[in-house]
Amino acid sequence: MINEILWADLGGGVETARVFFGLSAALSMPWGTGWQRTRPWLAVSFVTLYGVYVIAPYMDEAKAWWAFAIAVLLVGGSALMHHSAGSWSPGFSLTLPLSSGASMAARRVGVVLMALAAVLALWTAGRKTATLSGEFLLSDRAAIFLSALLLAVFGGGALSRAATAPVCAEVESMPDGPEKTKALDFMSGSKNIGLLERGLLFVFIAAGQPEAAALVLAAKSLARVPTNDHGKHASEYFLIGTLASVIASLVMGMAARSAVGLSVL
Structure with missing residues (x-):
């Protein structure tokens, strides 16, 4: 999906490959290690930092930032969906919505973030996605x-x-x-x-x-x-x-x- 979002604005080729593979790798790292369950702050931090590194050459392109936002929303939503009440905190005594309260409430927020990422992706690349989907279905x-x-x-x-x-x-x-x-x-x-x-x-x-x-x-x-x-x-x-x-x-x-x-x- 991120690949389709970026293709038109970044011109394809190596530029699109960098963003597509980079953000996909940023997401696969915490998902593959299970950080979204055990170390959610590390998961979000890694995706954010690696995502910035990936899109650094294209920070003047709006679609690169949209793709980056989608990746951050996905990892944040995934972390909240696996949240257990009292199982993790930022490491200090401040009361934060993401580190306290009922587990079910955090999971609802996670679902909202995941849905927002999907809506953002569809809104950004709706026409391109429809074209590619149509070509695939008719192929x-x-x-x-x-x-x-x-x-x-x-x-x-x-x-x-x-x-x-x-x-x-x-x-x-x-x-x-x-x-x-x-x-x-x-x-x-x-x-x-x-x-x-x-x-x-x-x-x-x-x-x-x-x-x-x-x-x-x-x-x-x-x-x-x-x-x-x-x-x-x-x-x-x-x-x-x-x-x-x-x-x-x-x-x-x-x-x-x-x-x-x-x-x-």
Whole structure:
């Protein structure tokens, strides 16, 4: 959204990239570390200081300041939405609305700030956003690749579940014991891992980079390969599920590329 806001006024290219990536990075730092929950003042301070650094060359451009304001509102609203009464303060005895009072009231203020950031962004870049959104909605390529991604990720999940169903049934029928417990523990995190795996595989294949897709499989094998302690059922589950994910991602990636006139790989 910030990228769309700035494109017209900053002329595109490196200038827009600096502001877009810089403010996005400023927000990702506190959100990634959880500072908005544990150190809200540090989160707001970091976004403010880094944001000023990012827009410093373009302080005469109004849209750069609007983008900066949106970033500050977003981090401030996020901090207030995660506020717990009495859990944090500025470090001195003054009574401030942001550091005292009911948690629910602070969260309401946070919601208002987040909504204000969204309204400000829409007001600033309404026409540009509408144009880009219209182009995206009418783009056949975008629709094909998005639909193929959904098919690979979620349709591939259905294929993987169907393929591994016999193994799961065997594990469920096993008597209670260490072997069953270890097999179930190994299988318990497979759903989310499978979603990410199929998504990454599809993206790399659709981008014409099958070598990168192979690296995803290698990384998964190194990090999650079952050991002898998990038993043979876990190994079968891992192998069958991985092959099903690969098949779904490969087929949909190749089909999408072929549909838009690109080489299949």
